Amino acid sequence: MTSFSEILQVSNEASLVEANTNPSGVQLVNPYRTNKRNSSDLVALAQEIQNADKFVYANVSNKLQVIAEQVRFLQEQAKRVLEEAKNCQTLHHVSCNFVKKPGHIYHLYKRPSGQRYFSMLSPREWGESPPHEFEGSFRLEQDQSWTPVEKLSEKDNDQEMINKILKCTDTLSITIGTDME
Known part of the structure; x- marks a missing residue:
């Protein structure tokens, strides 16, 4: 593979077009007058x-800098996604004595033994003090x-924005679809 420095080697040489005094066998101009070089x-x-x-x-360096910044941004996003996945997986493995349903809020507690568990009761609902560390x-x-x-x-704000985008996209595709018929 060719390296970046090999591609863009700065050269001190200037090359000129070869002089052809008789292109296609015909002399068009005086070669001594046209080929004078200072x-x-x-x-x-x-x-x-x-x-x-x-x-x-x-120019190439600037473009590569932009790509390097995009790579760092994508690496950070990937790292955040992996951390979120690990946290979600950990929470799914927490002890629980009920069926968890999407849309519901659950409260995480830790017993003195170190066992973590979900409860439907918030710390406020326990009264003066919850039975375990919240x-x-x-x-x-x-x-x-x-x-x-x-x-x-x-x-919720993000989801609302996504829903608006999807709603606009659906309307747009319907409009575009009817225009093409």
Whole structure:
């Protein structure tokens, strides 16, 4: 595989088009008058090539920088998705004496023995003090993921926006579909 530096090697050489005094056997112009070169012309041509190489290198570097930022962003997203999946899996394995239903909020407690369990009762519903250490409240979502109560409004707002987008998309596809007939 060719490396980036091999592709964009800056060269100090300038090459000129070969002179052909008789293209297709016909002399069109005086070759001595048209092929005169001044040494400053060659230097200017070499500088122009060097500048072009630098601009190409800078342009490619900028584009690769954008890609590198996108890769870092995607890595962070992947890391967050994996953490969320691990948390959801952990919560699904918590002890529970009832059938969990999507849309309901469940409260996580921890016994002195270290056992964690879900309860339908919130810390307020226990009265003065819950029987065990309260760790948090979570809503079970339709997709079997868990949302901490602190993030419910954010999750609901996101879902509302998604529903609006889907509604617009459905309307748009219906409109487009009828226009094409």
